[in-house]
Amino acid sequence: MADADRGNTLFGEIRRMARTSGAVGGIAARVAGERFLGIKTDKSAHAEDLKAILGGLKGPLMKVAQFLSTIPNALPEEYAEQLASLQANAPPMGWAFVRRRMGTELGPNWEKSFAEFGREAAAAASLGQVHRATMHDGTRVACKLQYPDMPSVVEADLRQLRLAMNLYARMDGAIQHEDIYEELAERLREEMDYQREASQMRLYGAMLRDTQSVHVPTPVDQLTTKRLLTMSWLDGRSILTRLSEEPSLEERNAYARALFMAWYVPLYRYGVIHGDPHLGNYQVRPDQGGINLLDFGAIRVFGPKFITGTLTLYEAVRDGDMDKAHHSFELWGFKGITRELMEVLLRWARFLYEPLLQDRVRLIQESDDPAFGRKVAEEVHAGLKRVGGVRPPREFVLMDRAAVGLGSVFLRLRAEVNWHDLYHELVQGYREEDLAARQSAALRDAGVPGAA
Template identity: 75%
Template sequence: MSDEKANLFGEFRRMARTSGAVGGIAARVAGQRFLGIKTDKAAHAEDLKAILGGLKGPMMKVAQMLSTIPDALPEEYARELATLQSNAPPMGWPFVRRRMASELGPAWQSRFKTFGQEAAAAASLGQVHRATLPDGRQVACKLQYPDMPTVVEADLRQLKLAMGLYARMDSSIQGGDIYDELRDRLREELDYEREAAQMRLYGLMLENVEGVRVPSPVPELTTKRLLTMNWLDGRAIQQRIEEDPSQDERNAYARTLFRAWYVPFYRYGVIHGDPHLGNYQVRPDDRGINLLDFGTIRVFEPRFVGGTVMLFEAIESGDDDKAAHAFEKWGFRDLKRDTMDVLMKWARFVHEPLMEDRERPIQETNDPLYGRKVAEEVHAGLKRTGGVRPPREFVLMDRATVGLGSVFLRLRARVNWHRLFKEMVEGFDEAELAARQAEALARAGVPAAGAVAV
């Protein structure tokens, strides 16, 4: 069978597997909404998670992203899909050898002193092997699963169908730009040479941030489908949390993570868009953090970052006109005042930990569903006022904020979030950010095309 026919058959088979799940969602939700048929959406969501969780990465990653965007999916589906983890079967050693030969040539093993035959870790689009270079350096080799571009395109078609069906049932949040953003970021993530450049960018942006370590790529052993980087010793932060560390240690992790995410954003207009627990480790030698996986990176125009600072100032001072200007800088168009009032409920919820100059947990209520309740109020308000079309930049910014907040909740950290934030934005100037951003992108070699998507 030719490669083209094999790819086409693989895509068809994958679409057949996911289309049943998508169709099931549409039938059940539409049946309840339009025909009054009662369905067990929670049970169906569990089935959907089982179906999608066995796929190799992209749909799982998209589901994780959508689960953090209020009302992009029905509550039951968002809750179940948020728990998805990649459980794709690992590539066996004979397959790995062939894949490595296709990336580095038939004599690829001569370029390593040792190369682990078993995968050391799984990534959303591939798997990681530990190896040693001839000069003794320990490295991690992230090798992409075969035919992932075809897989991603098939998943994107299914995602577009699913989001379109849901939009017909509920237009409170119009998701066209959300889809475009997820599509572009997923396509970028396929390019490991781009990820290597983004890794260099993070190394530059965080080089003076205490407690954060970023791996460095090995360019001569990196291709579009193979990313080789220095190995960082560490273990999953979730394991350390389960050991019940001291409050001081929990607080130290939280402060380091806050700076790891928001120094790049407020000083360079860049954010790491994938803040799930698998993307950072605790180091064995201190209370520092290893930051990993730089495939989903968003570079913002300085005006968007300026809008974020302006919105904080508007909430702090109670200035509704300034808030309206901030939403305009973010890219919201023709917002009615009553729609903006609804959006401000979500903005106040997100900014609430930043408002008081004192040590506190990220959320003071003990209600684990508090955030969901706020989102439901916002959803109901948007339905009442005619809906809204979020700008595409909002997707990863919101994911980072909500995702990182959930990590702070798990850490049970108590820090002064207000002072951490003020440290980020002191002396903020859009022109200075633009200059720093341009210099950092050029030094890191981040591709100009698509670097700032608008």
């Protein structure tokens, strides 16, 4: 890297850190002033400011903010509401810049690999942008090209994330964030490796091969590098756009069933979960009822015992068995589980498992109160503070996010489904050793890094 480039990189990182640390630190100070000094502040206005600052950045701090907004009480409510609405809105790279970067990834004659290549970005994301292209055999593909200098951007963002989480932890110790941070940091660093994402895309294609309602792109390995991912193009559009057209209950139920299978077939049969249920990561298909599952950068592989713990906790909630509940939390990796702490954790577990316990067609949430979930989270949060806080294991982070994120989508769909039947269809005949064997073979065949 030339000295001038290093200087520009360093300057950009310092400028970025100054912008984010000033916003985060200032807001944290105002929250602390209200909490400890009784100084009333307009947190909604501060949250709008933070949203504006983070939304203008190109790096993954915006993605982390979206993530944290789905974890109940990881952020103050006003901030969570604003950050949840953040979208990937980075300014696109111009054609001259794209052409140079494509040359860096595929060589000076890269354009000969395609019959057509769209000069304008078809979509933007937090780490890169997508271009439509057509190969010489007529295959339509999507080329996701990473923005420049993302490793230093990610590290700068992670430093700001640690600062923000440490500041909030000093104000509220209900949830100890150390392992949450480590999990987020590892997943974000993995997302920068598009060859890894290609292998994880192959993994999902294999795991969902027999799930007809879910479609997964196929990577084009010869046109994929660490910073360029070429994959088959799937036709689809935003689920929010489709919902605005008031589809029938039958169609909405079909989307709900497809999403349930997309997330939980991999989880209960292979011990793998897609860690980002953000609305931009799936589309509804033109044939109605099916979905496209996209963006395989944030994938979590669980040890078989962790999956056993999820089934054990379901049985504990169903049967009111405290000993079994204690065992399930131990399988998940929680430490120092007292009776009081377990009672608090079970309040959240009952909320999440409740739709699965009733063998009937129903909404995912039957309360007429739109803030019902938030109120349950607040009760759990208050309980955690009362018992001295909890340190969630790393594995819990993406699992909880998937449950909360998908639940919010099912609420939007107003789907009426027998969730009990969907769950039991997947876990029937479960054996830990069978999952372990399927997982090992699937990871190996897909070439996922780190697989045995």
